[in-house]
Amino acid sequence: MTELFSLKGKTAIITGGGSGIGKAIAHAYSDQGASIILVGRREALLEEALGERDGFTIATDLMAEDASQTIFSACNTLNALPDIIVSAAGLNPRKHADEVDQETWNKTIHLNLSVPFFLAQAFAPNMKANNWGRIINIASLQSNRAFTNGIAYGASKGGITQLTRAMAEAWSKDGITANAIAPGFFPTELTAAVFDDDKMSAHHASMTCVGRNGELSDLAGPAIFLASDASSYVTGQVLPVDGGYTAK
Numbered sequence: 001m002t003e004l005f006s007l008k009g010k011t012a013i014i015t016g017g018g019s020g021i022g023k024a025i026a027h028a029y030s031d032q033g034a035s036i037i038l039v040g041r042r043e044a045l046l047e048e049a050l051g052e053r054d055g056f057t058i059a060t061d062l063m064a065e066d067a068s069q070t071i072f073s074a075c076n077t078l079n080a081l082p083d084i085i086v087s088a089a090g091l092n093p094r095k096h097a098d099e100v101d102q103e104t105w106n107k108t109i110h111l112n113l114s115v116p117f118f119l120a121q122a123f124a125p126n127m128k129a130n131n132w133g134r135i136i137n138i139a140s141l142q143s144n145r146a147f148t149n150g151i152a153y154g155a156s157k158g159g160i161t162q163l164t165r166a167m168a169e170a171w172s173k174d175g176i177t178a179n180a181i182a183p184g185f186f187p188t189e190l191t192a193a194v195f196d197d198d199k200m201s202a203h204h205a206s207m208t209c210v211g212r213n214g215e216l217s218d219l220a221g222p223a224i225f226l227a228s229d230a231s232s233y234v235t236g237q238v239l240p241v242d243g244g245y246t247a248k
């Protein structure tokens with residue numbers, strides 16, 4: 001049974017792997033036996049997150065036009081094309097609809113929605129050749145509901161849920177599943193504005209069934225499930241990991 005959840009012999013690439021949710025998922029995969037490739041801009045952070053674990057880091061800006069090809073080439077050169085892709089790099093500009101300019105909009109949609117697609121597209125041929133692949137996108141509570149100052153972020157995360165379904169439709173016959181995790185509120189750099197505000201943080205905790213906000217360790221089990229053989233007949237789905245926020 002434990003073999004079902006094993007990631008031995010697998011290689012996982014995790015964007016945003018230097019911090020927060022990406023780092024937590026990367027460590028969970030490494031603990032299950034996977035080799036991990038961590039992608040982000042801050043090299044020191046990536047190296048610290050990798051530590052002594054098996055794998056390597058790619059310090060690059062995913063906003064660059066040819067980022068997916070750069071990453072593909074780096075992996076290919078090292079003969080380490082990934083079996084598992086987690087797109088956790090993201091940004092939330094937290095601007096009101098009246099204030100969002102074109103640049104903010106483009107950057108948010110590009111990093112949160114376009115990069116997960118083009119990165120998966122770059123690695124899909126190899127996954128197809130192996131008849132095995134796992135794509136895990138990161139959705140949000142804002143995939144389904146509007147939060148204050150979330151217009152660009154919410155649009156990108158709404159898009160992620162449909163991108164996930166469309167990826168599943170395109171590639172599942174080739175052994176590649178595509179799913180998303182929709183986290184509730186987890187304390188990371190991205191959510192500092194929420195967790196620095198005790199009232200806001202308590203409000204979100206009270207919105208859950210469990211009665212607390214997320215801890216990064218809560219993501220390990222769901223992320224391992226979606227990356228392993230345990231989920232081979234699960235595709236095109238969004239799994240809320242939100243303490244029941246969306247159930248209430």
Ligand SMILES: NC(=O)c1ccc[n+]([C@@H]2O[C@H](COP(=O)([O-])OP(=O)(O)OC[C@H]3O[C@@H](n4cnc5c(N)ncnc54)[C@H](OP(=O)(O)O)[C@@H]3O)[C@@H](O)[C@H]2O)c1
Pocket residue numbers: 015016017018019020021022039040041042043045060061062063087088089090091111138139140141182183184185186187188189190191
């Ligand atoms: N925390 C939550 O409660 C929550 C809830 C729902 C969804 N999410 C989603 O979870 C994902 C991870 O966010 P997080 O909460 O873990 O926040 P985080 O710690 O701030 O992670 C964001 C990551 O994205 C990377 N990144 C940002 N811009 C980049 C760029 N241009 N090129 C390469 N990497 C870039 C950052 O690394 P560098 O700055 O070093 O590049 C960082 O590691 C995001 O998609 C977010 O929307 C989070």
